[in-house]
Amino acid sequence: xxxxxxxxxxxxxxxxxxxxxxxxxxxxxxxxxxxxxxxxxxxxxxxxxxxxxxxxxxxxxxxxxxxxxxxxxxxxxxxxxxxxxxxxxxxxxxxxxxxxxxxxxxxxxxxxxxxxxxxxxxxxxxxxxxxxxxxxxxxxxxxxxxxxxxxxxxxxxxxxxxxxxxxxxxxxxxxxxxxxxxxxxxxxxxxxxxxxxxxxxxxxxxxxxxxxxxxxxxxxxxxxxxxxxxxxxxxxxxxxxxxxxxxxxxxxxxxxxxxxxxxxxxxxxxxxxxxxxxxxxxxxxxxxxxxxxxxxxxxxxxxxxxxxxxxxxxxxxxxxxxxxxxxxxxx
Amino acid sequence: xxxxxxxxxxxxxxxxxxxxxxxxxxxxxxxxxxxxxxxxxxxxxxxxxxxxxxxxxxxxxxxxxxxxxxxxxxxxxxxxxxxxxxxxxxxxxxxxxxxxxxxxxxxxxxxxx
Numbered sequence: 419x420x421x422x423x424x425x426x427x428x429x430x431x432x433x434x435x436x437x438x439x440x441x442x443x444x445x446x447x448x449x450x451x452x453x454x455x456x457x458x459x460x461x462x463x464x465x466x467x468x469x470x471x472x473x474x475x476x477x478x479x480x481x482x483x484x485x486x487x488x489x490x491x492x493x494x495x496x497x498x499x500x501x502x503x504x505x506x507x508x509x510x511x512x513x514x515x516x517x518x519x520x521x522x523x524x525x526x527x528x529x530x531x532x533x534x535x536x537x538x539x540x541x542x543x544x545x546x547x548x549x550x551x552x553x554x555x556x557x558x559x560x561x562x563x564x565x566x567x568x569x570x571x572x573x574x575x576x577x578x579x580x581x582x583x584x585x586x587x588x589x590x591x592x593x594x595x596x597x598x599x600x601x602x603x604x605x606x607x608x609x610x611x612x613x614x615x616x617x618x619x620x621x622x623x624x625x626x627x628x629x630x631x632x633x634x635x636x637x638x639x640x641x642x643x644x645x646x647x648x649x650x651x652x653x654x655x656x657x658x659x660x661x662x663x664x665x666x667x668x669x670x671x672x673x674x675x676x677x678x679x680x681x682x683x684x685x686x687x688x689x690x691x692x693x694x695x696x697x698x699x700x701x702x703x704x705x706x707x708x709x710x711x712x713x714x715x716x717x718x719x720x721x722x723x724x725x726x727x728x729x730x731x732x733x734x735x736x737x738x739x740x741x742x743x744x745x746x747x748x749x
Numbered sequence: 750x751x752x753x754x755x756x757x758x759x760x761x762x763x764x765x766x767x768x769x770x771x772x773x774x775x776x777x778x779x780x781x782x783x784x785x786x787x788x789x790x791x792x793x794x795x796x797x798x799x800x801x802x803x804x805x806x807x808x809x810x811x812x813x814x815x816x817x818x819x820x821x822x823x824x825x826x827x828x829x830x831x832x833x834x835x836x837x838x839x840x841x842x843x844x845x846x847x848x849x850x851x852x853x854x855x856x857x858x859x860x861x862x
Contacts (some may be wrong), residue, residue, distance in 0.1 A: 448824050452824075474797070485802070485806045
């Protein structure tokens with residue numbers, strides 16, 4: 419029958435390198451025996467004494483880690499801030515890109531919108547898990563390597579002392595400026611004007627001298643009027659935002675709705691091959707341009723979604739910000 | 750009255766830094782692990798076995814302690830002794846500790862008693 423001490427010693431030795439085991443075992447057994455005998459001499463029953471001594475020594479895995487000087491944490495305070503920074507940075511960049519690209523690839527196949535969104539979310543989730551795993555693993559390894567043996571300067575940077583150069587700028591406070599509003603409205607005006615202009619003007623004419631428009635003329639029956647209407651609403655939104663003076667959660671939600679109402683139809687029209695006038699594509703000698711699965715249309719859809727998606731996110735970010743300093747409160 | 754849990758946490762923090770010094774000072778007279786624990790406790794520095802045993806190994810690895818197995822007794826025991834390097838470190842830390850205590854007394858509004 420194995421005693422509790424035998425089991426405890428065996429459990430401890432599992433965490434000790436081979437060449438130290440004999441020494442650790444001998445010392446540990448003699449220390450336990452000393453403590454048990456002391457308790458028995460004080461009138462305790464032997465098994466109760468043994469149990470008490472082993473419980474005082476605590477988790478054998480932790481004891482072994484202490485003897486070897488191995489950390490009992492995955493990533494310590496020295497590296498944690500760099501770890502979190504790099505992890506969030508990578509997640510923020512890689513996950514949306516992979517998700518959107520996967521959704522676009524799915525939509526350019528036979529998948530419907532719902533399936534494509536599902537595929538995008540799945541891809542984003544699985545890449546997020548991958549990124550988190552590999553970054554964590556890399557930092558856990560760095561944590562277990564003696565810094566003195568680091569040769570790579572970048573690695574040393576991770577634990578370099580903080581200097582004033584690392585001080586971040588004050589974040590923009592979410593206050594809305596006149597210049598920014600004017601810029602947005604001019605951009606919207608150019609978009610609306612451009613759409614209207616391209617209805618009756620083109621780079622190429624047909625045999626009878628009439629222009630062949632870039633965009634599918636059928637879209638003027640419904641989608642382009644809707645999109646122009648939403649763009650006008652976006653301009654109104656900019657003025658309302660200026661009057662309120664700062665981003666709020668409500669404004670960010672409206673902003674998200676207005677941007678989606680343009681970006682999503684635009685991307686879907688591009689991907690279904692309805693955006694570009696086939697006659698125009700033929701006339702310039704690039705018939706594939708009008709097809710939904712052409713590289714050009716994939717790019718149009720991706721840029722539309724990514725740019726507007728970024729605007730939506732930054733609206734919420736700015737809405738969450740409170741004035742950061744007394745100076746800004748005074749403004 | 751200070752909250753027991755709070756007191757416990759801060760006491761532990763305060764003592765953590767002095768365990769190494771206590772071991773280096775005590776082991777100028779060679780001793781094995783369990784006897785050292787009892788001596789520290791008797792001197793008013795109670796310590797946990799699972800703190801002291803790993804600490805002894807790490808101090809030995811850094812050359813601050815030397816060890817020797819004694820097999821004359823009823824059971825074999827590993828005796829630790831402060832090395833010259835460990836002794837020099839202990840002198841330095843002891844003088845720092847004295848200064849620190851004096852500084853704390855001064856901050857507390859009086860001279861060292």
